Amino acid sequence: MGVGGDSASSPSAFSVDQLPRWGDGRRLRVGLLGGSFNPAHEGHAQIAHRAIRVLGLDQVWLMVSPGNPLKPTRGMAPLAERLASAQALADSPAIVATAIEAGLGTRYALDTVRRLRIRFPHVRFVWLMGADVFAELPRWSRWREFVRSVPIAVAPRPHSNVAALRGRTASVLARYRLPSGQVRALAEKTPPVWAFLPGQQNGISATDLRRSRASV
Ligand SMILES: Nc1ncnc2c1ncn2[C@@H]1O[C@H](COP(=O)(O)OP(=O)(O)OP(=O)(O)O)[C@@H](O)[C@H]1O
Ligand SMILES: O=C(O)c1ccc[n+]([C@@H]2O[C@H](COP(=O)([O-])O)[C@@H](O)[C@H]2O)c1
Numbered sequence: 001m002g003v004g005g006d007s008a009s010s011p012s013a014f015s016v017d018q019l020p021r022w023g024d025g026r027r028l029r030v031g032l033l034g035g036s037f038n039p040a041h042e043g044h045a046q047i048a049h050r051a052i053r054v055l056g057l058d059q060v061w062l063m064v065s066p067g068n069p070l071k072p073t074r075g076m077a078p079l080a081e082r083l084a085s086a087q088a089l090a091d092s093p094a095i096v097a098t099a100i101e102a103g104l105g106t107r108y109a110l111d112t113v114r115r116l117r118i119r120f121p122h123v124r125f126v127w128l129m130g131a132d133v134f135a136e137l138p139r140w141s142r143w144r145e146f147v148r149s150v151p152i153a154v155a156p157r158p159h160s161n162v163a164a165l166r167g168r169t170a171s172v173l174a175r176y177r178l179p180s181g182q183v184r185a186l187a188e189k190t191p192p193v194w195a196f197l198p199g200q201q202n203g204i205s206a207t208d209l210r211r212s213r214a215s216v
Helices: 043-056 079-087 100-104 109-119 131-135 143-147 161-166 166-170 180-188 205-215
Strands: 028-035 059-064 093-100 126-129 154-155 194-196
Touching: 028 109, 028 131, 028 205, 043 059, 043 093, 043 126, 043 154, 059 079, 059 100, 079 093, 100 109, 109 126, 109 143, 126 180, 131 154, 131 161, 131 194, 143 205, 161 166, 180 194
Parallel strands: 028 059, 028 126, 059 093, 126 154, 154 194
Antiparallel strands: none
């Protein structure tokens, strides 16, 4: 369907026409794994595959950010390089690497979700994130509006789960957490709603990969 074929310089290769509408009338379910991908790694692939399986998603987009508003630009590889590393992880047609935010002209997640909803009105989006990012969510721009804009799935991550499940985000959003038995229905729910995805954890990080490359 070609949605993965865009490049950092031509993210406008996306089009609504490229996303099929299921014959049974069901709306396509797409997980958005936003990230710096500096570089992409096995932890990202694991989240994507797990979200497809556990949430019944049709696709996961590895959505390579033009620049996380909270991260320094120093040490950040060029977008095209980070996109290429995400593309190398896309080992199934259901996993799509994209720099669509560069084409949309958005950096803040709330703006991205709003633009994607306009561009893909028939898609049900779910935002995927690791426990570390969920714990830090109150630092995001207009974070309460963000949680009202899209269902959120949180993947466990070593050393971040207590902060995620007992921190400020979880306490503010306590009544919106889906019980574990209902997690599969997350994409169909009206936000605010979030779920913690069960499954194995992976200690890998882009920071460690950059460090180990620098020391070779
Ligand atoms: N090992 C992992 N387990 C769970 N979630 C992860 C893991 N690695 C990355 N993620 C999640 O994937 C998304 C994108 O992460 P990102 O590209 O920043 O990778 P990172 O390894 O966290 O990078 P860095 O170490 O540079 O901060 C975030 O939501 C992050 O929480
Ligand atoms: O919207 C915000 O204020 C905001 C602040 C920090 C991070 N984000 C997004 O969170 C995602 C994870 O970023 P990162 O760099 O931790 O992989 C990525 O899509 C960022 O653009 C978004």
